[in-house]
Amino acid sequence: MLSKSIREIWPVTFALGLVALSLEAALAYVLPVKFQADFADQWMKLGFVQNIMRIVLGADVSGGIGPEVMAALAWAHPAVLALFFAHAIIVCTRIPAGEIDRGTADTLLALPVSRWQILCSDAAAWLAAGVVLVALAYGGNLLGGSAAPPSSRVASERTLPVLANLYCLYVASGGIAYMASSFGDRKGRAMTGVFILVLVSFLLNYLSQLWQPLERFAFLSLLRYYQPLTLMRSGGWPISDMLTLAAVGFTAWAAAGAVFSRRDIATA
């Protein structure tokens, strides 16, 4: 079962991994070389730019723009996050909604394995694919950073906690995607549902920093538990945030398994 999941996941992992690698390489090079000086000298004098940076990075940047801010921006960039979310959504809505949708559920469920075994094998492939994706993105970051001046580089001890945190964010979104998929018969619908959820999470995190009444709901946003700038500055491991994201992912995945193992599978 694992080999089948890997065979199905690797093309999208490879494709999005290459995009992540290129994007991170570009950001790791361009941000410190082309923008750091401009940010520090001009843009950060504008109040609204400070606000945007605070919203994107989840921390106050009025104290100045150093290499950590640029490095954090490379990992908090919406395009990077969108890539990770897209991979999780595409991969984790395959079972069972994707299988039912394309009509292969009959073939899959005729095999002498339990539905939990199917889900566990698929989750193992997904989690491994997530590691590959993070590794490729980090490879791109190192590549881009190597072309930038040494003074703009951040030590890898400060980047690794961000990568671990990003991976947990990926796990949480994937678990939610599995859950959405477990209820449905259409992959497209499941993907749309998770996409909306991620978008709301995204907006909630950003808007809660601008509008006080939303602050009390901010804990519901997945991005609340992903703070690259804070990690870059402190160099610490965000254990509590990682556990929260992992727990969300695992709980949603387990709920998906409970639903999938009990539900009827009818042809779409």
Next chain:
Amino acid sequence: MSLAAILLEELTKTYGERRGVEALSLSVPEGCLFGFLGPNGAGKSTTIRVLTAMLRATRGRASLFGRECWRHGASLRREIGYLPGDVRLYEWMNGESALRWLSRVRGRDLRREGSELAARLALDLRTRVRQMSRGTRQKLGIVLALAHHPRLLILDEPSAGLDPLMQAEFRAILRERAAAGVTVFFSSHTLGEVEQLCERIAIVREGRLVADTTLHELRRRSGHVVEITFCNPSDAAVPPPPFLRVTSCKGATWSGVLTGTPDDLTRYLAGRGIADLSIGRPDLETLFQSYYAGESS
């Protein structure tokens, strides 16, 4: 006493308000070639999906070899070969990789057996699924369902998409398997294959079982179809005898069903002038249509 390969006890499956099957009871002995017939939407596929543990019974019980289908689904599927009504396989696969995959999942090498089956069905295992026609996909589905020599074959409309030559070969394979003790349970709405293959049949209509019998018994119970043309049209104008159900009377000709014995008929006709007489068993198509339409006695 041998265990029933398939046992349905008051099986009911509903989809919300919609009926799937209703209080279906059926027993299929081991080693039987069993045809499960009914028009589209009668509940054939629902029954099969309950048997393969894709659907959970709303009420009643479905078991294979004495084990409840839903609870023991994974272990039962070791002993089952299942061919869905519309075979869909992973597009990146070809026959060879599908057999390799199945070998790994089933824990034994199925490539030799699969290749032999493919050769009999004239299937090229190197063709990718995405390049296969429906008939070719069906062939691969058959190979994958049969390669592990299951104890029970559950086939949903198995010969759909196969050309007549391949249908004949497929029937030969099924007969061989049945001769070796394999139970074959297959659904169909086409009569030809049932007639050529089955020992026993069940007919479902609107989710309910309307017949569970052998083809021979079905024919026997159905009476004879008769057509009588009298020399004198006035003989046709009188009421028919009670053992003859006349369904059409045109001029001097009666057409109908003989519910009594041929002897009753010949006694009745003795002394009357008969211009023409034909008597025979109804063809199965007519018989099944009457069951499908709910008109059968």
